Amino acid sequence: MYKNFFFHLRPRKVPARAVRFTLTWGLGGAATLMVVLQLLTGLLLNFAYEPFPVHSYLSVQHIQTELFLGRLIRNLHHWTGHFLLVVACLHLLRVFFSGAYVTPRRGTWYSGLVLLLLVLTANFTGYLLPWDQLAFWAITIASSMLAYIPVVGDLLQNLILGGTEVNGATLHIFHSFHTTLLPLAFLFFMSYHFWCIRKAGGVKVDGADRQNMLPVVPELLVRELAFAAVVSCFLLLFAMFFDAPLTGMANPSLTPETVKAPWYFLWLQELLLHMQPVLALCLLPLAFSIFLLLLPFLSQKREKPSLFVQVIFISFFLVIITLTITGVWFRGAGMKLLLPW
Amino acid sequence: MNTPQRLFVDAGQLSDFGPGTVTLIHEANCYLSRLDDGGLLAISRKCTHLGCAVPWVVERGRFECPCHASIFDSTGNVIQSPAPRALDIYLITLTHNRIMIDTSKTVKRSVYVAEQLFYPQELG
Numbered sequence A: 001m002y003k004n005f006f007f008h009l010r011p012r013k014v015p016a017r018a019v020r021f022t023l024t025w026g027l028g029g030a031a032t033l034m035v036v037l038q039l040l041t042g043l044l045l046n047f048a049y050e051p052f053p054v055h056s057y058l059s060v061q062h063i064q065t066e067l068f069l070g071r072l073i074r075n076l077h078h079w080t081g082h083f084l085l086v087v088a089c090l091h092l093l094r095v096f097f098s099g100a101y102v103t104p105r106r107g108t109w110y111s112g113l114v115l116l117l118l119v120l121t122a123n124f125t126g127y128l129l130p131w132d133q134l135a136f137w138a139i140t141i142a143s144s145m146l147a148y149i150p151v152v153g154d155l156l157q158n159l160i161l162g163g164t165e166v167n168g169a170t171l172h173i174f175h176s177f178h179t180t181l182l183p184l185a186f187l188f189f190m191s192y193h194f195w196c197i198r199k200a201g202g203v204k205v206d207g208a209d210r211q212n213m214l215p216v217v218p219e220l221l222v223r224e225l226a227f228a229a230v231v232s233c234f235l236l237l238f239a240m241f242f243d244a245p246l247t248g249m250a251n252p253s254l255t256p257e258t259v260k261a262p263w264y265f266l267w268l269q270e271l272l273l274h275m276q277p278v279l280a281l282c283l284l285p286l287a288f289s290i291f292l293l294l295l296p297f298l299s300q301k302r303e304k305p306s307l308f309v310q311v312i313f314i315s316f317f318l319v320i321i322t323l324t325i326t327g328v329w330f331r332g333a334g335m336k337l338l339l340p341w
Numbered sequence B: 001m002n003t004p005q006r007l008f009v010d011a012g013q014l015s016d017f018g019p020g021t022v023t024l025i026h027e028a029n030c031y032l033s034r035l036d037d038g039g040l041l042a043i044s045r046k047c048t049h050l051g052c053a054v055p056w057v058v059e060r061g062r063f064e065c066p067c068h069a070s071i072f073d074s075t076g077n078v079i080q081s082p083a084p085r086a087l088d089i090y091l092i093t094l095t096h097n098r099i100m101i102d103t104s105k106t107v108k109r110s111v112y113v114a115e116q117l118f119y120p121q122e123l124g
């Protein structure tokens, strides 16, 4: 019974070529490991965290400076959250270029998109929790961008913030989302994601021959464990040497010199500096989302995405990456352009 | 926790605010701007671009946003974008010669027009 349940998620044998590292670059596996890590470290942090203004800042300070292993666990949670977003995007790229989004993998693609949205939401709601100046103003700026959406913008902003500005109600909403709804949603959609992959006959392998099969235990399992160890070591070392930021306590009446949205929304903030608000914050993101949603129907019969689809996809990605890099490293006080060195 | 929003904030006596001054009313998170002709405006502190708190710069007599360098004059009008519209305002009333600011409702406006001014003389 127990064995049968897992059989729905994992096969017993896989084609030899499916276990090659360069097929998936281990990205889906790394993302899985990182979500599990987040659930564990988040659970620990939540024992010491208090979701109320002032208290939240003090409790994070307490975690950071006094609690046994507190600093390490907070650093791990912080950096893993950010790396998870990078890994999820790289995973999306690899899946795109393998053309692994058409039937029978449509369900996998869509559940993947939901997972991406969950990773974004988790990072965004987590960002506010330390309640320092960095968090407060980043969330203020990012949520203010919502208000530019025609008709429903103000309503959306009010709904998310629980009022017209970031305050205790916002912290309460963000914390609830972050620690109850999101973990459940992750478990559900990840299980669905894995089930879809299994149902489609495993990861997509070009020209796999069904003769050359390897047993999952130990061939795939050993490789997975080794890779998991490498990723864990990397994250642990990173968290040991780089502290998660904690600036002064949030002060609604004092805006610091440099205020930026969280880095994954900086491309939107950059767009807003260059073009008309509705175009920047509504039409362009909408266009890209619709493209991702329609992708499984655009090139149905092909093995790989057509040149046309590739050009659109790559242009979108390059624009987003360029704007993100500009926003993160080339903008100083007052969002003036500057060189980072 | 979230401090309950008071509807009316007592900004002080009318005589505290001379013509041509801009004063921060901390509890209401806004500025009381008294123009040269005596008209009053309660101007929100929240930048209409992306919500940063806008400081009043006395030396230059204008609001300068630290975030993306929007500039507003003492009526809240935009002097320099990216801010898309004038700073929001709140309604003002005068009770027993004290200026009361109604913080329960923010009034959005695209530009400053004279009708938005509150003249205490008329009522007081």
Ligand code: HEM
Pocket (backbone or CB within 6 Å): A024, A025, A026, A027, A028, A029, A031, A032, A035, A088, A089, A091, A092, A095, A098, A100, A101, A105, A108, A109, A110, A111, A112, A113, A115, A116, A119, A190, A193, A197, A200, A202, A203, A204, A205
């Ligand atoms: C938390 C986020 C995610 C986790 C934990 C996750 C996990 C996985 C795993 C373990 C695999 C199999 C191994 C591999 O291909 O690397 C996989 C495959 C896949 N993922 Fe994800 N994924 C996530 C996000 C996404 C996103 C954002 C997309 C794209 C929209 C996506 C679409 C797919 C597709 C289409 C496959 C099948 C690939 C194939 O059949 O070759 N996933 N995912």
Ligand code: HEM
Pocket (backbone or CB within 6 Å): A035, A038, A039, A040, A041, A042, A043, A044, A045, A046, A049, A060, A074, A077, A078, A080, A081, A082, A084, A119, A122, A123, A124, A126, A127, A128, A129, A130, A178, A179, A180, A183, A186, A244, A245
């Ligand atoms: C994939 C899932 C998750 C992601 C991506 C994520 C991401 C984040 C991020 C980016 C922060 C801000 C950290 C900082 O800057 O200090 C944060 C904070 C926090 N998270 Fe999560 N988180 C996840 C899951 C969870 C879960 C499941 C819990 C608890 C049940 C949790 C509890 C917390 C707490 C208490 C904080 C505040 C402590 C602090 O800021 O150090 N998280 N999270």
Ligand code: FES
Pocket (backbone or CB within 6 Å): B047, B048, B049, B050, B051, B052, B065, B066, B067, B068, B069, B070, B082, B083
């Ligand atoms: S928030 Fe004031 S200029 Fe951007």
